[in-house]
Amino acid sequence: MPELPEVEVTRRCIEPFLVGRVIEAVHTTPASYFFLTPPGQLKKSLPGRKVGAVSRHGKYLRALLDNGQTLVLHLGMTGQLFSSGATSVRLLSAAARAALAPGEQAAFKPDKHTHLRLCFADGGPDVLFRDVRKFGKVLLLGVNGRDERLERLGIDALEASGIELFSATRKKRSPIKSLLLDQSVIAGIGNIYADEALFLAGVKPTRPCRRVKSAECHAIVAAAQRVMLRSIETGGSSISDYVAPDGTDGGYQDERQVYAREGEACPKCGHKIVRVVVGQRSSHYCPACQK
DNA sequence: ACCGCACCCTGAGCGC
DNA sequence: TGCGCTCAGGGTGCGG
Numbered sequence: 649m650p651e652l653p654e655v656e657v658t659r660r661c662i663e664p665f666l667v668g669r670v671i672e673a674v675h676t677t678p679a680s681y682f683f684l685t686p687p688g689q690l691k692k693s694l695p696g697r698k699v700g701a702v703s704r705h706g707k708y709l710r711a712l713l714d715n716g717q718t719l720v721l722h723l724g725m726t727g728q729l730f731s732s733g734a735t736s737v738r739l740l741s742a743a744a745r746a747a748l749a750p751g752e753q754a755a756f757k758p759d760k761h762t763h764l765r766l767c768f769a770d771g772g773p774d775v776l777f778r779d780v781r782k783f784g785k786v787l788l789l790g791v792n793g794r795d796e797r798l799e800r801l802g803i804d805a806l807e808a809s810g811i812e813l814f815s816a817t818r819k820k821r822s823p824i825k826s827l828l829l830d831q832s833v834i835a836g837i838g839n840i841y842a843d844e845a846l847f848l849a850g851v852k853p854t855r856p857c858r859r860v861k862s863a864e865c866h867a868i869v870a871a872a873q874r875v876m877l878r879s880i881e882t883g884g885s886s887i888s889d890y891v892a893p894d895g896t897d898g899g900y901q902d903e904r905q906v907y908a909r910e911g912e913a914c915p916k917c918g919h920k921i922v923r924v925v926v927g928q929r930s931s932h933y934c935p936a937c938q939k
Numbered sequence: 940a941c942c943g944c945a946c947c948c949t950g951a952g953c954g955c
Numbered sequence: 956t957g958c959g960c961t962c963a964g965g966g967t968g969c970g971g
Contacts, residue, residue, distance in 0.1 A: 650965095681947070707965080725964050726949085761949090781948045783965060797966080822942065831966080839964070928944065929964070 652836030706835025724783030810866030825853035
């Protein structure tokens with residue numbers, strides 16, 4: 649599931665396939681809530697546009713266009729952004745995977761889940777946006793276009809300090825885990841990195857915000873940044889459907905301490921990792937190390 | 940005002 | 956073998 653590190657890895661990988669290229673044609677699936685900007689409008693507005701910088705805020709990607717418009721992408725739960733040259737069995741359906749000989753890699757062919765496909769005037773590789781569960785988003789912002797969901801975002805998690813988190817805890821009663829997932833406070837932290845950060849900081853996910861001390865907030869944010877930077881280095885977490893744009897798997901899932909390790913031994917003390925539900929999300933922690 | 944929860948979607952995995 | 960149920964979860968929006 650793409651969180652900040654996976655989105656950043658995606659940004660770095662897809663940037664060379666976007667920057668400086670002129671869009672020639674746009675292919676999409678039919679209109680759905682996936683398209684905040686209707687497909688018809690994308691097909692009308694995007695051709696002829698040259699792509700400039702590709703940036704990221706939280707889990708959102710933004711591609712600046714030469715006319716001042718911005719193409720905004722959110723990978724949602726299962727979004728995959730990659731170039732047409734990528735090969736990976738992870739990009740294929742289970743049925744297509746089963747048909748492959750062991751070890752064989754096949755080039756990806758656009759399927760019913762490939763909601764956006766950008767073709768370029770230079771005739772080089774296409775850029776594809778595939779999303780099985782359609783929780784992702786595509787939005788074309790006008791020159792001075794504003795979007796509430798983007799303006800609501802808090803400071804990017806890599807730029808944050810404990811101060812933003814601590815000041816938010818003073819106003820809330822909810823569990824600290826829920827606050828970490830609140831994108832309007834700190835943007836980019838998702839379920840995996842929230843659990844990992846709370847483990848490293850020794851704070852139980854269910855602890856009410858008001859009972860989290862300032863020093864603990866600093867520790868949580870520092871830990872979140874540490875695990876996310878490390879995850880970016882290793883190519884992100886390839887749990888669920890995430891795959892980097894070059895078709896490779898990330899490596900961070902192998903470094904998880906607690907996430908999806910219910911019943912396993914805590915790496916610090918050997919206690920069994922426990923799973924509870926906090927704010928409709930499964931949360932994993934060590935009952936001995938996290939108070 | 941704040942918080943919990945349903946909902947959007949599809950495929951994997953499991954039990955019968 | 957095959958069907959049907961459950962679960963996963965980011966973000967939004969509603970209702971208590």
